[in-house]
Amino acid sequence: AQSVTQPDIHITVSEGASLELRCNYSYGATPYLFWYVQSPGQGLQLLLKYFSGDTLVQGIKGFEAEFKRSQSSFNLRKPSVHWSDAAEYFCAVAPNSGGSNYKLTFGKGTLLTVNP
Amino acid sequence: DSGVTQTPKHLITATGQRVTLRCSPRSGDLSVYWYQQSLDQGLQFLIHYYNGEERAKGNILERFSAQQFPDLHSELNLSSLELGDSALYFCASSAYRGYTFGSGTRLTVV
Numbered sequence: 001a002q003s004v005t006q007p008d009i010h011i012t013v014s015e016g017a018s019l020e021l022r023c024n025y026s027y028g029a030t031p032y033l034f035w036y037v038q039s040p041g042q043g044l045q046l047l048l049k050y051f052s053g054d055t056l057v058q059g060i061k062g063f064e065a066e067f068k069r070s071q072s073s074f075n076l077r078k079p080s081v082h083w084s085d086a087a088e089y090f091c092a093v094a095p096n097s098g099g100s101n102y103k104l105t106f107g108k109g110t111l112l113t114v115n116p
Numbered sequence: 117d118s119g120v121t122q123t124p125k126h127l128i129t130a131t132g133q134r135v136t137l138r139c140s141p142r143s144g145d146l147s148v149y150w151y152q153q154s155l156d157q158g159l160q161f162l163i164h165y166y167n168g169e170e171r172a173k174g175n176i177l178e179r180f181s182a183q184q185f186p187d188l189h190s191e192l193n194l195s196s197l198e199l200g201d202s203a204l205y206f207c208a209s210s211a212y213r214g215y216t217f218g219s220g221t222r223l224t225v226v
Contacts, residue, residue, distance in 0.1 A: 032213050043118065043206065043219040051213065090159065094213060103149055103172060104208070104215055106159040 002027040004091050006107035013081050014115045021076040021110050023091030031093040033074040034104065035065055039087045047089075050074065051096070061085070086114040119143070120209050122218035130226055134195040137221045141188055141209030147171075148190040149210065150182060153220070154203040165190055197225045 003026045013019055025031065032051050036044040048059025055067040065076045074091060091107040119142035129135055141148050150162040152175075161174035165184035176182075179197075184190040194201060202225045208217045 034215070036217075044208075044217040045118075046215070049213075094215075102147075102210065102213060103161045103164055103174065105161070106151075108158045 002031060002093055002095070002105050004093055004105055004107035006089075006091055006110050008110045009108070010111045010113065012113040012115060015083050016080050019076075019078045019081045019085070019112070021089050021091075021112070023074045023076065023107060025072050025074065025091075025093050027072075027093060027095075029096065030069060032096050033065075033067060034092040034094070035059065035063070035074075035076050036090045036092060036106075037061075037087050038090065038109075044090065047076070081112075081114055083114045083116065086112055088112070118216050118218060120207060120216050120218035122205075122207055122221050124221060125219065126222050126224075128224045128226060129197060131197055131199060133197050133225075134193065135197065135223065137192040137194070137205050137207075137223075139190045139192070139207030139209075139218060141190070141207075142211075142216055145209035145211045145216070146188065147210040148184055148188070149208045149215070150176075150190070150192050151206045151208065152203045153206060159206075162192070194223070199225050201225050 005024045034049045035047040048057045050057045050067045088109045090109045092104040121140040123138045146167040148165045152160045162176040163182045164172045182192045204220045206220045208215045
């Protein structure tokens with residue numbers, strides 16, 4: 001069964017610092033990959049997704065992620081964090097073929113705190 | 117506004133009761149997925165419907181059921197509620213691996 005691991009439960013960075021959130025997946029084949037953000041009391045907003053092609057994916061709010069097949073990783077990065085980026089971030093995978101259920105499987109999330 | 121509408125936003129009910137959560141997908145999306153988010157379990161897939169048919173079940177309790185109607189809206193029915201059912205329930209509608217989430221229903225069982 002597919003699984004997603006986000007090794008960091010909580011990360012604290014200073015405003016203006018760079019950010020990298022880690023995500024590793026376990027899957028039989030390269031799945032479709034996603035990053036979502038959830039602000040307190042809010043729903044899940046899609047930051048970016050990877051289906052195929054260029055392994056460096058640009059998303060909204062200045063985020064990018066890099067797919068590394070050899071490491072089964074899809075890490076999220078931002079060069080300069082803003083206070084408004086404080087939220088919880090979820091990595092997710094979905095099957096890229098076969099069957100009729102393309103459900104998303106989520107990691108446990110990484111809570112980002114931004115210090116002024 | 118994501119285009120996916122969930123009602124109600126908040127629900128407080130007593131143990132043993134039954135509630136119905138509603139989800140209206142984005143226009144044109146045929147798939148609806150339900151998820152439960154709790155502090156200890158994270159985001160857990162419950163059930164998937166496609167164009168009115170159940171396609172897959174995840175970690176859904178027997179006390180829970182769902183359906184998708186001809187107009188594609190979906191309802192998640194939770195019965196014999198327990199304290200542990202308190203959680204945030206999301207639905208997501210999907211087309212071509214694009215998944216759009218609603219803002220969720222926060223269920224509190226007291």
